[in-house]
Amino acid sequence: MGTGKGLLYAKEYSLTADIAIPIPTLREVLEHYEAYYEIVSTIIATPSDLMVQLDDMGLDFTQIDDYLLFCITLQSLQERQKQQRDVFALVLGALDLTKLQPVRLQDGTIQIRDKKGAVVIDKQIHSRLCDTLRTILGAEKNERKPANEDTRRFMIDTERRRQKRALRERKKAKAQNNPLENIIVSVVNTAEFSYTFETVLDLSLYQFNVSVKQINNKIRFDNLMIGCYAGTVKTDEMSRDELNWMAV
16 A cells, blocks of 8 residues: 555545454644554564664564564553553544454464454454555565575674663753644655645645645655756766655
């Protein structure tokens, strides 16, 4: 679902007959910003995202796929949903993870399902769920893989230092605006964006994120055209997408 087809005016996106993913407004997300992004980040996390945490558990992140990681984090998500059902409703709609549990089937595969087997999250549905959430957020999937063991250790050590540094920076910046508010301030003060601080809040999170991406495309295109007119950029060295600012 890389293009976000069908999401522009949607209030939700149906994965199955029992699972529909809400597309919240900026207003709704800002009310629960930190919790919303923490929950979504946990659901869409790849082993590469959590290589440090998995290493601390004695697990090799290169030997775990996305779905198995979701099974591992399911219990913590269930405990969190019991305490923050209003925020989970913005992420997963009516889907109640607390009623689901991993079940190993006769063929060795794992399904996450309720007792009646009515609600099922298998590997394919989980992949579609994550793709949908990433599309709404405009997020890229982290699939970094090391070439050898030395590279794996280097990646983990580097990520561990990055996370410690990020934690220190978050503590210092606790009183400042969250990143989403900073983006809102930037685009509202951009000529290409017609919304105000009030009207922007009624946009869906998907509408806002694709708009920000398109504004960046337009500004990049304008700068390239200035370079072309000045003779510092050669159009025959540019791709078709670079010559079309409307390419999403």
